[in-house]
Amino acid sequence: MTLSDIMFYLFAGSILTFSVLTVTSRRILRSAVYLLFVLVSTAGLYFMLNYNFLAAVQLTVYAGGIIVLIIFSILLTSHVSEKAVVAPLKQQIFSALAVAAGAVLTLMTIFKFAFTPTASPAIESNVQNVGRALVSYGRDGYALPFEVISILLLAAMVGAIVLAKKEKHLDPTEPTSNN
Amino acid sequence: MIGNISLNSFLVISTLMFFIGIYGFLTRRNLITMLMSIELILNSVNINFVVFNRFLYPNQLQGHFFSLIVIAVAASEAAVAIAIIINIYRNFKSIDVENLDQMKF
Amino acid sequence: MSSYAYTLLIPLIPFFVFVCVGMAEDKLKGKLGGLIGTAGLGIATFLSYYTAFKYFVADHVAGTGYTSLKAFELTWLHLTDKLTINLGILIDPISVMMLVVITTVSFMVHIYSLGYMEGERGFARFYAFLSLFSFSMLGLVLATNLFQMYIFWELVGVSSFLLIGYYYEKPSAFSAAKKAFIVTRFADLGFLIGILILSFNTGTFDFKELTNPHGVAIASMGGAAFMGLSVITWALIFIFIGGAGKSAMFPLHIWLPDAMEGPTPVSALIHAATMVVAGVYLVARLFPVYALGGPDALHVVAWVGGFTSLFAAVIATTQTDIKRVLAFSTMSQIGYMMLSLGVSGYGGEEGLGFMASNFHLFTHAMFKALLFLGAGAVIHAVHSNDMNEMGGLRKYLPITHMTFLIACLTIAGIPPFSGFFSKDEILAAAFNSNKILFGIEYFVAGLTAFYMFRLYYNIFWGKDRHYHHTPHEAPLVMTIPLMILAFGSVFSGFLPFHNLVTSDGLGFESHIDWMIAIPSILVGVVGIAIATVMYKKETALPDKVAGTFKYMYKWAFHKFYIDEVYLFVTKKIIFNYISRPVAWFDRHIVDGTMNGIAGLVQFASVSIKGLQSGRVQQYAFVFVTGAIALVLIYVYVL
Numbered sequence: 001m002t003l004s005d006i007m008f009y010l011f012a013g014s015i016l017t018f019s020v021l022t023v024t025s026r027r028i029l030r031s032a033v034y035l036l037f038v039l040v041s042t043a044g045l046y047f048m049l050n051y052n053f054l055a056a057v058q059l060t061v062y063a064g065g066i067i068v069l070i071i072f073s074i075l076l077t078s079h080v081s082e083k084a085v086v087a088p089l090k091q092q093i094f095s096a097l098a099v100a101a102g103a104v105l106t107l108m109t110i111f112k113f114a115f116t117p118t119a120s121p122a123i124e125s126n127v128q129n130v131g132r133a134l135v136s137y138g139r140d141g142y143a144l145p146f147e148v149i150s151i152l153l154l155a156a157m158v159g160a161i162v163l164a165k166k167e168k169h170l171d172p173t174e175p176t177s178n179n
Numbered sequence: 180m181i182g183n184i185s186l187n188s189f190l191v192i193s194t195l196m197f198f199i200g201i202y203g204f205l206t207r208r209n210l211i212t213m214l215m216s217i218e219l220i221l222n223s224v225n226i227n228f229v230v231f232n233r234f235l236y237p238n239q240l241q242g243h244f245f246s247l248i249v250i251a252v253a254a255s256e257a258a259v260a261i262a263i264i265i266n267i268y269r270n271f272k273s274i275d276v277e278n279l280d281q282m283k284f
Numbered sequence: 285m286s287s288y289a290y291t292l293l294i295p296l297i298p299f300f301v302f303v304c305v306g307m308a309e310d311k312l313k314g315k316l317g318g319l320i321g322t323a324g325l326g327i328a329t330f331l332s333y334y335t336a337f338k339y340f341v342a343d344h345v346a347g348t349g350y351t352s353l354k355a356f357e358l359t360w361l362h363l364t365d366k367l368t369i370n371l372g373i374l375i376d377p378i379s380v381m382m383l384v385v386i387t388t389v390s391f392m393v394h395i396y397s398l399g400y401m402e403g404e405r406g407f408a409r410f411y412a413f414l415s416l417f418s419f420s421m422l423g424l425v426l427a428t429n430l431f432q433m434y435i436f437w438e439l440v441g442v443s444s445f446l447l448i449g450y451y452y453e454k455p456s457a458f459s460a461a462k463k464a465f466i467v468t469r470f471a472d473l474g475f476l477i478g479i480l481i482l483s484f485n486t487g488t489f490d491f492k493e494l495t496n497p498h499g500v501a502i503a504s505m506g507g508a509a510f511m512g513l514s515v516i517t518w519a520l521i522f523i524f525i526g527g528a529g530k531s532a533m534f535p536l537h538i539w540l541p542d543a544m545e546g547p548t549p550v551s552a553l554i555h556a557a558t559m560v561v562a563g564v565y566l567v568a569r570l571f572p573v574y575a576l577g578g579p580d581a582l583h584v585v586a587w588v589g590g591f592t593s594l595f596a597a598v599i600a601t602t603q604t605d606i607k608r609v610l611a612f613s614t615m616s617q618i619g620y621m622m623l624s625l626g627v628s629g630y631g632g633e634e635g636l637g638f639m640a641s642n643f644h645l646f647t648h649a650m651f652k653a654l655l656f657l658g659a660g661a662v663i664h665a666v667h668s669n670d671m672n673e674m675g676g677l678r679k680y681l682p683i684t685h686m687t688f689l690i691a692c693l694t695i696a697g698i699p700p701f702s703g704f705f706s707k708d709e710i711l712a713a714a715f716n717s718n719k720i721l722f723g724i725e726y727f728v729a730g731l732t733a734f735y736m737f738r739l740y741y742n743i744f745w746g747k748d749r750h751y752h753h754t755p756h757e758a759p760l761v762m763t764i765p766l767m768i769l770a771f772g773s774v775f776s777g778f779l780p781f782h783n784l785v786t787s788d789g790l791g792f793e794s795h796i797d798w799m800i801a802i803p804s805i806l807v808g809v810v811g812i813a814i815a816t817v818m819y820k821k822e823t824a825l826p827d828k829v830a831g832t833f834k835y836m837y838k839w840a841f842h843k844f845y846i847d848e849v850y851l852f853v854t855k856k857i858i859f860n861y862i863s864r865p866v867a868w869f870d871r872h873i874v875d876g877t878m879n880g881i882a883g884l885v886q887f888a889s890v891s892i893k894g895l896q897s898g899r900v901q902q903y904a905f906v907f908v909t910g911a912i913a914l915v916l917i918y919v920y921v922l
Contacts, residue, residue, distance in 0.1 A: 019200070061254055096202060105916060140240070283898030
């Protein structure tokens with residue numbers, strides 16, 4: 001058992017454990033924290049796979065950004081001590097059955113399938129290569145998806161602001177304060 | 180770094196994570212936890228992309244970039260979803276998904 | 285040939301006027317619409333006269349026959365290489381003659397209506413319809429092929445529907461229009477079937493090919509037989525049914541008396557001179573086919589014509605509505621024309637009947653239009669159609685009186701008026717071929733004289749009635765057409781028709797056979813004399829006579845109950861035994877099927893609507909299980 005094996009099982013174990021905890025914990029805030037652990041462990045897997053840039057992005061955007069957003073919204077919409085309502089037992093059982101069936105099916109498929117890797121030499125996935133690929137537009141360039149995702153982010157930002165903005169209620173009975 | 184860990188081990192992890200996410204989506208009544216389940220699902224998909232990239236096509240970076248893009252999509256999705264959830268909370272004083280069944284027959 | 289290309293304008297000008305006046309109907313103030321219509325038709329009339337002059341006189345090489353020629357033709361529908369439907373203009377003696385008749389009468393009616401229809405609502409609409417009618421009728425007579433003729437035939441039907449129903453606010457006018465349309469449409473079905481059979485067997489729609497006596501079309505006839513008659517004979521009989529519908533032959537005549545609900549100028553135009561002779565024209569147009577291809581069909585034509593003329597004349601003696609008397613008189617005279625065609629042979633002297641028929645068509649158009657327009661002037665003066673409410677009008681309406689008298693003398697066949705000549709030719713033709721029909725026609729000639737003078741005396745002689753206001757002579761726009769038509773009635777008999785319009789295009793020698801003419805004059809005079817005795821002074825005599833022939837009078841007065849027979853057949857038999865079961869089938873089986881399907885769908889949707897619960901997690905569950913099932917099927921089963 002090498003070090004990398006140990007690291008892998010560590011990360012895998014934490015991912016599975018915290019995933020289960022995320023979807024079963026009755027305290028929502030804790031769920032969010034468990035999710036954070038899952039995401040961090042995933043970033044660890046990325047490090048193991050030698051995708052350092054991706055792992056960094058995973059940590060900053062997911063763990064840093066989204067989790068904070070989620071925690072804020074939890075604080076806005078519920079009390080810290082509030083316990084989540086659980087779905088009826090019947091729903092849980094049926095969902096579990098369906099999910100188990102799906103998982104079994106998928107795993108069977110995975111183990112049956114013979115993956116064949118290419119023999120070509122690996123490419124170094126350091127920041128220089130990633131950055132160059134991100135802005136080049138020739139073969140193996142990703143300038144167009146990059147632009148598209150930028151516009152998507154912009155649109156999402158505008159949309160989120162518009163949606164979350166409080167509507168101004170023009171109530172004539174309410175006296176206006178400033179004029 | 181990966182040593183002798185097989186591709187299938189990663190895939191098992193991501194599959195289980197994916198279905199745990201689905202289970203959460205199907206059973207949690209709170210909209211925010213449902214959103215977190217979706218994050219789990221997206222994350223498991225990301226692992227798949229990355230792993231396939233690393234094990235099968237190490238000469239390219241397609242899976243890597245697709246993961247980046249999915250992360251960006253997940254971020255924007257989370258932002259919009261939370262905005263919607265907050266709006267719902269304002270109107271219904273609740274984010275229980277069972278209360279949101281006006282869209283029917 | 286192309287020198288006749290301008291004839292395209294003759295139908296197109298009225299059509300253009302129809303479109304313009306019809307579109308701008310409510311913009312045209314006062315009589316403007318009428319004046320435009322009249323001017324347009326005036327041009328068409330001028331062109332028609334010019335064509336007649338050119339065709340019969342200027343372009344005619346002495347000693348040769350008249351040939352038919354196509355002034356213009358285009359392929360309208362190209363169905364297959366063999367089967368095309370063309371539109372064109374055919375110039376031959378009968379079409380040129382019809383051009384003159386139609387444009388003359390139509391022009392007179394246009395002028396006359398300027399006075400008669402003055403102040404009516406929809407004055408411009410009236411002229412638009414008149415133009416449409418003129419266009420249709422001109423297109424009909426100029427048609428180069430059966431299919432074009434059928435198209436215009438239906439257009440004539442539509443425009444007559446519009447004109448009869450001109451006072452569409454009056455229920456009787458509207459139902460009369462419907463009746464005319466339905467009856468003639470029903471007859472047109474026969475026409476269409478006939479066209480299809482005929483052209484299927486001869487392979488052409490074209491008149492020139494069909495009627496060429498030496499052509500393949502006639503030679504290809506005979507052939508297959510059906511129920512003892514050749515297929516061509518059946519086709520011709522079916523075509524004649526169409527013609528009989530338009531020409532109000534027994535038993536398809538029932539629409540004509542009712543159609544008198546239309547304005548009187550319309551009656552003069554449609555129901556005297558043009559539309560009702562369309563049937564005669566149709567038979568005349570296909571005459572070589574009839575004569576050489578299906579003589580049996582020609583017998584049908586003759587007997588239907590003969591019977592109708594007698595039948596209508598008997599009814600005419602009893603009617604009191606002056607327009608209806610004229611309507612039945614029209615039927616009777618058209619019966620004459622049909623009979624004349626029916627007894628005719630093809631070529632030379634044999635074709636006397638053909639010539640006589642067209643001759644009578646021509647003269648009849650003049651004097652019948654005159655009679656109708658005269659009746660219109662009378663109605664205009666006393667505001668009634670009923671002859672019992674008229675009397676002594678000769679003092680008030682001198683011009684109308686004189687022209688009406690001329691028309692009556694003409695129709696009674698008194699020389700030297702034109703009716704004498706044409707009727708004499710018909711009698712001669714009948715005499716040569718069938719003595720029974722000849723006898724009927726003699727009797728009908730007497731009856732005609734009788735009922736026309738009954739009408740004349742009732743209107744213009746006898747005592748004055750209580751009129752709303754003193755009757756006054758019609759304005760000049762109405763009396764001038766009367767005078768022109770009277771002129772035509774008097775002198776059109778001297779036209780050398782036997783040189784102009786003959787069955788084979790060649791002229792022949794014709795003379796008045798005094799052995800036939802003198803008795804016919806005598807019969808006419810006797811009819812007039814009886815009418816004079818009975819109606820000149822108002823006596824009790826007519827009632828006595830009516831009392832003597834009580835039942836016959838009653839039957840004739842009710843038009844032999846033909847309308848009632850139709851009503852019985854349609855309402856009692858067809859409605860009860862065909863329509864009701866069909867309606868039941870439609871309501872219960874057809875609708876039932878549809879309602880059943882709808883009910884099934886509704887039931888299904890009610891039972892599955894619970895699936896749309898609005899609960900997101902349920903949807904997601906269904907989605908996930910569905911996706912798993914699909915994966916299972918595609919990866920492991922298939």
